[in-house]
């Protein structure tokens with residue numbers, strides 16, 4: 001679980017949100033919505049630790065891993081597509097490199113000889129034997145042409161690069177997955193694939209989107225950033241709109257009654 005505790009964010013005179021306390025629970029999928037410029041991306045950056053809030057805290061359960069789509073799209077320019085995706089799972093990537101070294105080194109130290117006996121089990125448990133097919137499946141789903149899997153990232157178009165970076169985050173299977181408008185650069189087929197992938201995701205997902213179809217298909221909850229606060233609704237986008245409309249109607253009825261009794 002990840003939570004924000006009394007988080008306030010200001011840029012100069014402008015307050016984006018104030019004293020926001022909200023919990024994102026394990027296994028739920030949250031659609032983070034709000035008007036353009038309301039502060040959704042800023043809030044997500046604060047959750048991920050990329051940005052510090054003016055005040056307040058973010059708490060991530062101990063032992064929980066978090067993954068987010070990186071803003072810096074050129075970090076992996078000299079890596080191949082496949083290696084970029086693999087590195088999304090740090091543990092697996094380290095084991096993979098160690099294993100390569102153990103099997104290709106001309107000479108091994110006695111400690112390394114001993115590691116050979118142990119590494120296969122660790123590698124297998126971390127998903128090492130299916131890493132290639134797993135990564136390929138994701139890249140396929142996200143529409144990266146098969147013949148480009150071994151190409152260097154720098155040779156890819158901006159759109160394809162983003163798809164690989166998305167595959168990289170998903171490959172890490174973090175307990176908390178943060179995605180800021182992931183469907184923007186996807187075509188219909190890839191968007192459907194992502195919807196399906198996220199519907200089956202067992203971790204916590206927080207996703208910013210302006211796409212109503214996506215917001216109806218993926219979230220179990222809607223977090224609405226509006227008037228400097230976040231309101232949480234159960235259900236998908238349409239459910240949240242219905243609940244919101246009912247709340248507004250109830251409020252206006254209550255106000256009308258108040259006015260009557262005051263007369």
Ligand SMILES: Nc1ncnc2c1ncn2[C@@H]1O[C@H](COP(=O)(O)OP(=O)(O)OP(=O)(O)O)[C@@H](O)[C@H]1O
Nearest residue numbers: 011012016034035036037038039040041042043208
């Ligand atoms: N570094 C910064 N310095 C000053 N103002 C900033 C900074 N970053 C963002 N802002 C302002 O904060 C507000 C919220 O920006 P943010 O990108 O979080 O909104 P958003 O809800 O993600 O919008 P969109 O839906 O358009 O992506 C905007 O008015 C933006 O101009």
Ligand SMILES: [Mg+2]
Nearest residue numbers: 040041042180
């Ligand atoms: Mg944004």
